[in-house]
Amino acid sequence: MMSFLILPEVQLTLWAVLLLVVDACRKNVPTGDVTRMALLGVALVFVGTWLLPRDGSVSGLISQLYALDPLALFFKRFFLVATFIVVWMAGEHAGQLPMARNEFLILPLFTTVGMLLLASARDFMTLFVALELVTISFYVLVAYQRDKAASLEAGTKYLVIGALSTGFLVYGIAFLFGVVGSTSLQALEVHLVSQPITPALLFGMLLVMAGLGFKLAAVPFHVWAPDVYQGAPAPVSAFLSVASKAAGVVAVLRLFAFNGFNNEILLTYTSTTFAVLGAATVLLGNLAALPQRNIKRMLGYSSIGNAGFILMGVSCLDYRGVEAVLLYLCVYLLATLLAFFIVTLLGRDADSEDVPQLAGLYHRSPLLAFGLMIALVSLAGIPPLAGFLGKLGIFAAVWNSRLQHEWLLIPAIIGAVAGLYFYLGPVRAMFWNEPQREASLLPIKPSSKLLVVILAAALIVLGFWQQPLADVIYPVLKRPAPSAVQAAVSQP
Secondary structure (H helix, E strand, C coil), X not given: CHHHHCHHHHHXXXXXXXXHHHHHHCCCCCHHHHHHHHHHHHHHHHHHHCCCCCCCCCCCHHHHCECCCHHHHHHHHHHHHHHHHHHHHHHHHHHHCXXXXXXXXXXXXXXXXXXXXXXXXXXXHHXXXXXXXXXXXXXXXXXXXCCCHHHHHHHHHHHHHHHHHHHHHHHHHHHHHHHHXXXXXXHHHHHHHHCCCCHHHHHHHHHHHHHHHHHHCCCCCCCCHHHHXXXXXXXXXXXXXXXXXXXXXXXXXXXXHCCCCCCHHHHHHHHHHHHHHHHHHHXXXXXXXXXXXXXXXXXXXXXXXXXXXXXXXXXXXXHHHHHHHHHHHHHHXXXXXXXXXXXXXXXXXXXXXXXXXXXXXXXXXXXXXHHHHHHHHHHHCCCCCHHHHHXXXXXXXXXXXXXXXXHHHHHHHHHHHHHHHHHHHHHHHHHHCCCCCCCCCCCCCHHHXXXXXXXXXXXXXXXXXXXXXXXXXXXXXXXXXXXXXXXXXXXX
C-alpha cells in the first residue's frame, strides 16, 4: 500500500534514472528522443495521480510523514504540468548548450520528485529532505551554462543564499523540536491549540518563515532572484519562477494556513508577519522592475512582486485566502511559462533578451509577438485575460479578511499600477517600434507553435470561463472532517 501511495515519486524517479542509464550506455542519443521520452514519463506520472485515493486515506507510520489529501494532489498535478512545459522548453533550448545536453533535459525530473514529495510532507524531516532535493537539483541547473560567466555567477549566488536559507530552516526546525518534542506537523498543531505560546516557539516559526521566504523570493530574501533569473538558462528561470515558488507556497500553506491555529496571539503574529512581508515584496518587486531592460531580469523582479501578492493572500489565513492563492498560481503558471517559452524561442538571436531588441518582433513573427503580448498583459492583470482574475481574487480576499488587513490594498494597487508600465513596455516595442535591423522571419517548429497557441488560448478562455479553475480548486477548499488533532486536544 505504501508503494502505491508514493507511486508518483517512485515512477518519476525510475523513469529519470532509466533515461540517465540509456544516455550513458548509448552514444549520441538524439536530444529530441530524450525530450520526447522525458515528456512521456511526466505525462504518465500525471495520469497516475488520478489513480490515487482522493480521500487522503493514509494509515500507519507513513501517515506521520506523508499526506495524500486534496492539497497534495493539487500541487502534485501543478508541478507535473509545469515540468512538462519546462522540459518542452528545455528541448528547444538544448541546441544552445555546449555539452551534456541530455542531462539538461533529465535533471528537471529529479527536481520534480522533490516537489512531489514536498507537496505531501507532513513532517519537518520530510519537508527538509524534499526541499534539499529541489534545491540541490537547481544548483546544477542554474549554473549549467558553465562556459558563460553570467551563468556561473548565478549558480554561485544561488548556492550561497540557498545554503544560508537552509541554515535558517534547520535552526527553526531545531527550535520547534525543542519546544514541541517532535518534528511532526500534527504534533505541532496539537501543541499550538493546547499549550501557551513561548518566545522559543515564535522564534522557531520565524526562522522557518525565513527559510521558506528564500523559495518564494520574498523580501528580504529576494537578493538572489534577479541575477539568477538573468544568468540561468531561460527554461531554468521559468522553472524557478513557477515550480520553485509553488514549492514554497505549498510548504507555507501546509505549515500555517492549514494548521488549525486556535490561538489568537499566534494567529495575529503570523498573519501580521505575512502581511508586512507581502506589502514589502509587492512594492520592491514591481518598483525595481520599472528600469529593467533585460526581459529575464524584468521577469525576475516581476516574480518577486507576484510572490508579494501570494503572501497577501496567505496572510488572510482562511479558506478565502487559500482559494485566492491557488487561483493566482494557476493563472501565473500559464502566463509566466508562456512568456519564458517565447524568450527561449527568441534565444537563438544574440541579445534577444534585451527589450530594445524586441522592436518590430511583430514583423518577424506575429505569433510570438501576440503570444508574448497576451502573457505580459495577463501578468499585468488587465481584463479580460485570466491574470485579472488572479489579482482580483487576492484583492477580494484581503478586503474580506476577518483580520482587518485592508491597508494591504494600498501597496497592492501601487504594485499593480507599476506593473502596467513595465509589462507593457515590451508590448510597445514589439508592435510600435521599428526593427533595429533588417527583419527576417523567425523559424519556429510546428510543435512550438502549438504550445504557444494552447497557452495563449488558455489565458483568454479562462478569462471568460472560470469553471475549469473552480473544478480544480474546489476539492482543496472542502473542509476536512474532524482530525486526530482535535480529538487529542479534547481528551482530558
